[in-house]
């Protein structure tokens with residue numbers, strides 16, 4: 001996967017006419033920043049922290065509560081508190097089964113295959129829940145701006161978010177009443193916050209360990225243009241997993257005291273989780289801390305001291321997983337650790353001393369920690385928002401598509417319309433036509449991937465173009481346009497050029513893709529290249545034979561009288577062989593049958609041409625020709 005950023009030369013150096021927010025919509029916390037007095041600043045309403053925990057509490061009656069207060073309800077009312085909703089964005093139930101097992105609330109699937117969570121007897125989509133978080137962030141930001149209602153914004157998403165997940169983020173913003181100027185990748189935003197775009201040349205590694213996800217991205221800067229060389233990571237590794245290590249320790253010691261039944265109680269679990277996180281944070285500052293589980297209502301108050309060294313020994317395998325991903329990202333980027341010039345730390349969990357030390361040892365250089373790792377992405381989003389509002393900083397961010405996009409054609413092959421690694425925004429159009437006479441509709445199946453046959457690619461959606469006027473096969477002209485906007489969101493439109501009939505698809509894929517899945521799809525594309533090519537060729541030959549059979553059948557009766565018996569016999573036999581070859585998928589047999597069929601059609605073709613020429617010449621003198 002790669003991302004490049006385009007340097008826009010001579011961008012006008014104007015003062016922004018209006019304001020736009022930069023919003024980091026995080027798994028654990030969300031935050032807004034804005035460009036002010038020539039630099040990005042985090043918005044702190046009434047001098048308080050602007051960090052909004054991405055947590056929602058649904059009281060039995062009344063409005064949902066978002067943020068710190070919602071998180072405080074986690075212990076007393078765990079069934080009505082929602083955490084980490086970002087993981088569910090644009091995902092189907094099947095993708096999320098492992099996660100769902102540990103959640104204290106019900107999940108179901110909507111008609112279009114996307115997840116819904118049930119709280120207080122009502123179903124909510126991840127977009128609706130994220131919208132609640134965005135509304136809270138927006139509300140605090142406006143208060144910090146003295147009551148100004150700023151609705152334009154840039155929102156960040158992980159680099160590995162696919163079209164569906166980006167679209168879900170946009171939808172959430174729309175539900176919150178916000179206007180999204182652009183969706184920006186988090187590592188790119190972090191680089192902008194550190195002003196790394198000011199460097200002429202160099203390689204940057206952005207190491208992002210948040211609450212629930214981890215990713216590392218390698219970017220290169222050349223002539224002030226950023227290009228993302230690779231990204232690797234683990235969507236199920238974050239600060240929460242470090243909490244779980246301490247929670248496991250607590251559970252092991254609490255089990256014999258309180259019994260398994262109480263340990264399984266959701267309130268008890270949340271209390272352990274919160275106690276574990278507090279202890280982890282304390283161990284960042286102190287060499288020793290207390291692991292506490294306190295539930296006043298149940299008269300439980302348990303404590304145990306733990307040294308940082310003991311915690312770090314527990315953490316080592318998790319930290320090593322982040323380093324393996326760094327190795328992977330570097331190897332994909334074809335760089336050695338020593339060739340990285342800048343290392344940027346993002347995400348609250350990078351505050352842990354053992355993480356910092358290990359990253360520094362791996363890259364052989366001190367990472368950037370000058371900016372608050374919780375704020376750096378929002379600050380970068382504010383830099384981007386300022387650029388989009390016409391402010392200075394001659395940098396426009398652009399991405400590339402990680403996988404090719406296309407449509408299934410007759411016979412199950414894929415016609416790739418936008419090739420992988422195309423710079424976005426981009427647009428491409430391809431012509432299609434009808435396959436049989438008087439066909440009045442066309443079915444389009446949109447797929448994503450590098451394989452040659454549609455059933456080996458990822459299905460993104462289907463739609464129909466109806467109302468094509470009846471005409472002979474191959475006469476209709478249908479233009480299919482793929483458009484990917486700057487946020488990586490795909491719109492596909494089909495238009496019959498004669499009548500102007502058109503249809504546009506709203507893509508609601510059932511499953512999101514992780515970066516690991518993208519990589520798997522790319523590798524499979526390479527591994528199966530030969531066999532895919534053969535299968536595709538076989539599919540194309542079947543279509544070609546089908547067209548030849550129809551043309552022969554409709555012309556043979558008229559031409560029979562003008563042909564000798566042997567030619568007619570050869571043609572009928574070759575056509576029969578070709579039809580038989582189409583019932584299998586043997587490429588050599590198909591090729592041979594097609595070639596023989598074509599040869600056998602030559603006398604008929606010559607006769608038809610002759611008839612046409614004679615008709616055309618009738619009544620004309622030689623000199624006219």
Ligand code: AMP
Nearest residue numbers: 028029210211239240284347348349351
């Ligand atoms: P983020 O998703 O970037 O907001 O990161 C949140 C994660 O950072 C959570 O797992 C927090 O527990 C963790 N975190 C925040 N502050 C600290 C700290 N001082 N030490 C260790 N982890 C922290």
